[in-house]
Amino acid sequence: xxxxxxxxxxxxxxxxxxxxxxxxxxxxxxxxxxxxxxxxxxxxxxxxxxxxxxxxxxxxxxxxxxxxxxxxxxxxxxxxxxxxxxxxxxxxxxxxxxxxxxxxxxxxxxxxxxxxxxxxxxxxxxxxxxxxxxxxxxxxxxxxxxxxxxxxxxxxxxxxxxxxxxxxxxxxxxxxxxxxxxxxxxxxxxxxxxxxxxxxxxxxxxxxxxxxxxxxxxxxxxxxxxxxxxxxxxxxxxxxxxxxxxxxxxxxxxxxxxxxxxxxxxxxxxxxxxxxxxxxxxxxxxxxxxxxxxxxxxxxxxxxxxxxxxxxxxxxxxxxxxxxxxxxxxxxxxxxxxx
Numbered sequence: 001x002x003x004x005x006x007x008x009x010x011x012x013x014x015x016x017x018x019x020x021x022x023x024x025x026x027x028x029x030x031x032x033x034x035x036x037x038x039x040x041x042x043x044x045x046x047x048x049x050x051x052x053x054x055x056x057x058x059x060x061x062x063x064x065x066x067x068x069x070x071x072x073x074x075x076x077x078x079x080x081x082x083x084x085x086x087x088x089x090x091x092x093x094x095x096x097x098x099x100x101x102x103x104x105x106x107x108x109x110x111x112x113x114x115x116x117x118x119x120x121x122x123x124x125x126x127x128x129x130x131x132x133x134x135x136x137x138x139x140x141x142x143x144x145x146x147x148x149x150x151x152x153x154x155x156x157x158x159x160x161x162x163x164x165x166x167x168x169x170x171x172x173x174x175x176x177x178x179x180x181x182x183x184x185x186x187x188x189x190x191x192x193x194x195x196x197x198x199x200x201x202x203x204x205x206x207x208x209x210x211x212x213x214x215x216x217x218x219x220x221x222x223x224x225x226x227x228x229x230x231x232x233x234x235x236x237x238x239x240x241x242x243x244x245x246x247x248x249x250x251x252x253x254x255x256x257x258x259x260x261x262x263x264x265x266x267x268x269x270x271x272x273x274x275x276x277x278x279x280x281x282x283x284x285x286x287x288x289x290x291x292x293x294x295x296x297x298x299x300x301x302x303x304x305x306x307x308x309x310x311x312x313x314x315x316x317x318x319x320x321x322x323x324x325x326x327x328x329x330x331x332x333x334x335x336x337x338x339x
Contacts, residue, residue, distance in 0.1 A: 022240035028283030119319035156330035170208035192331035272339030282328030
């Protein structure tokens with residue numbers, strides 16, 4: 001059997017134990033495959049309307065339906081590509097005993113599996129960065145080589161993105177982070193009817209939050225119960241650490257990084273970021289069709305392919321994906337730069 005066919009490589013991906021991505025898994029857990037070249041997604045829009053009074057002897061009042069707006073986006077591709085040279089088969093792999101114990105072709109096959117796992121992690125991390133931008137701004141900017149810059153605006157209310165002014169920042173005299181959180185939670189509830197289930201904070205923001213005696217007391221009084229179970233569950237979430245619970249909201253710190261196209265390492269959540277989100281955000285990871293005949297122009301989360309170059313001989317491995325991260329209820333999130 002040819003271990004380098006797309007079918008074989010897809011089987012490898014299906015069996016990979018991939019690391020979880022904290023923001024994606026919390027707020028965008030659903031995967032949706034689109035059969036079209038373009039991705040269509042719905043953004044829910046509505047008002048807190050009230051049924052009108054009428055006389056019992058007159059016709060019912062016609063109410064125009066409200067619900068959602070359908071938008072279309074032609075996704076950019078992510079397609080990491082690598083060269084695996086034959087010489088790799090003659091070098092001892094990491095963890096292999098000194099002197100080597102594998103056959104050269106076994107090492108090549110292991111290198112392919114390792115590279116596929118790295119490709120999938122890179123694509124997942126790209127979506128995690130998209131999730132962070134959407135949760136922080138209500139938008140995501142997509143740009144790349146040969147792809148014109150596009151800003152996908154999910155129509156989140158403008159007031160759901162704040163930067164605190166000097167004198168109002170956490171740590172400033174007279175500022176109560178706990179009161180701020182309560183106010184922002186109420187704003188989200190009024191805006192979309194969703195209660196905030198999770199508050200995710202960058203580490204420095206958390207230090208200012210927990211430094212307030214009222215906050216520390218409220219958090220300590222409500223530890224225990226399901227807290228230990230949540231902490232165990234969060235141990236596998238990349239970047240997330242469960243810190244406790246106040247009322248109906250779980251509090252987390254988040255620390256994770258990525259290396260951008262200029263080889264600069266950046267935090268996925270910038271310093272001072274606080275994200276308030278509801279699991280009712282109805283977040284989805286959407287994947288568009290792969291414009292490749294070997295994919296039969298079908299959609300895949302990850303579409304791997306491999307081919308040989310004859311002279312000089314080497315194997316090329318490439319994984320393609322056309323992802324977009326979509327919040328179905330964008331108003332169910334709120335972000336503040338507090339420092």
